[in-house]
Amino acid sequence: MTLTWTQIVIDSENPHTLAHWWSDVLGWPVIYEEDGEDEVEVAPHADAQPTLLFVPVPERKSLKNRLHLDFRPDDQAAEVERMLAVGATRVDVGQGDDVTWVVLADPEGNEFCILRAR
Numbered sequence: 001m002t003l004t005w006t007q008i009v010i011d012s013e014n015p016h017t018l019a020h021w022w023s024d025v026l027g028w029p030v031i032y033e034e035d036g037e038d039e040v041e042v043a044p045h046a047d048a049q050p051t052l053l054f055v056p057v058p059e060r061k062s063l064k065n066r067l068h069l070d071f072r073p074d075d076q077a078a079e080v081e082r083m084l085a086v087g088a089t090r091v092d093v094g095q096g097d098d099v100t101w102v103v104l105a106d107p108e109g110n111e112f113c114i115l116r117a118r
Contacts, residue, residue, distance in 0.1 A: 007041070007053040008069070010110060011061075015040045015054035018108050022052060025086055061109045064093050069112040076102065076116045083114065 012018045016033070019040035023030050031051065032041035043051040073079035080102050084090070088104040091111050095103055101113040 005050045007049075007051050008067075009053045009055055011057040012054045012108055013057065013060060014108075015056050018106065019052070019054040021087065021107055022054075025083060025088075028052075065111045068110070070101070070115055071112065072115040072117065074117055076114055080104065080114050 010018070015038055019030060019033070019042055022028070023042045026042070026044075028042045028044050029046075030040060031043050031046050032039070032053075038056040040054045041051050042054075043049075071079070083104055087107050091103045091105045091109075093103055093111060095101070100116045103111055103113055105111050
């Protein structure tokens with residue numbers, strides 16, 4: 001049996017706005033967006049998998065994510081500052097003060113981590 005992981009689906013109040021925010025911060029192109037459609041997909045390139053698929057939901061996010069994305073940049077401090085400058089916010093999910101990662105949230109409150117370089 002073959003199973004291919006194709007997408008990470010992110011619920012969003014405004015999929016177009018949030019998908020374009022992620023597209024900009026990751027430098028990934030939008031690979032699917034149709035007029036009249038509420039879903040928007042971004043990926044490193046057209047044939048990449050998994051992609052990020054943003055879909056509409058009527059409610060706002062209210063609790064900590066059960067799943068989140070981790071990113072490992074070359075320079076953690078610079079990447080955190082870049083993300084904050086484009087609209088991310090710092091988030092306390094109970095991680096404490098002595099961890100090696102920084103928890104941020106996108107404009108709709110979805111948490112993600114910026115890890116330290118290896």
